[in-house]
Amino acid sequence: MQIHRALFYYQPSQYQEINLLDSFASSDVEIEGLNDLIQAFANSDLIELQEEHDTLLAGIGDMEAPPWGSVYLDREEVIFGESTLVFRTFLRECNLDFNTPQNEPEDQVGLMLMVLGILLEQGRIDRATTLLDKHLNTWFDQFIKRFNQHAQNPSYQALGHFSQDLVTTINQAVQAE
Template identity: 35%
Template sequence: MNIQHCKWVSLSGRLLGALYYYSPTESQLEPILAFFRQPDWQTQWEDEVDSDIVHCIQKGLVSEQLDREYQALFIGPNTLWAPPWGSVYLDPESVLFGDSLLKLREFLRQHHVEFVTTQNEPEDHIGLMLLLSAYLAENRPELLLIFLSEHVFTWSTRYLQLLANQQTSVFYRGLALLTQATLKQWQRYFNVEVNARHLYR
């Protein structure tokens, strides 16, 4: 497996995953938000970044409502436009803690992959999935391809489409588009075959 490609999955997975997992007001995000506030951050991205993505992220970062936008898209209390959990898309009942999450937990248990979360989130949260991709790329690269093909790419495209189409936040629209492009890049790098699954949302 290409070491440079794994390093890029590790870096981009950590950057993107944290933006989904943490509220913009949390200290863990300060250096990441600082990175995206740089006027030329896109030149440091491994693949060419569309100008629309750059515009959305730069415009969104100056919003004084960014934390409120995060709450609306990831916490509630209203119905979430794009729920960030895999089982919502993969389970016939569109519920949390569905069968796909149980399969993910079995995959992690079988391969002795343990991680501690700071929030009470199901493990198939998009932020955790990206962070876990980064972890596997660094520490268990032999597991990365099966993790991506069976547990990430099976639903992430649909989720990111919904997030990109929401009207609540220009920043998270830009983040969704950047994540879409980056995951396509990962797929090209490793020639990942996606196991087709029926989506229920």
């Protein structure tokens, strides 16, 4: 889950600075398709990745796939909307606090996937189920459809499809609990 947070959240120009791809490539975790995803990003042209990230996720020009839940859920389609405040309350209830470098809404897809991963790692299935049912699942399908439709770079295409499969698998797993 951490790789998804990182790839949706960080600018490609930051990958080397934070040693992102090397740290995930050296992981002992074997998840089908994950190593291919990491290699796709590692072998991609940084400028092309940055352009794709900016177009899809960073709000430079017309943002094709806004990564914030409130854009999909709130009547005004704005960031920091009511759904962001509800998710912020959920984070407090989970005793999770995020200080992002920018004043960014907490309902960013990468941050939500990171929180989901933390809750699952901690065995807090009830909280993970709440996150899925009341927060992520309420808008993720709209987001990922737009993301997959507009992604041009093979690395981002792989990220979209892998993330969609992962969220589907996690939903099925927590429902089976």
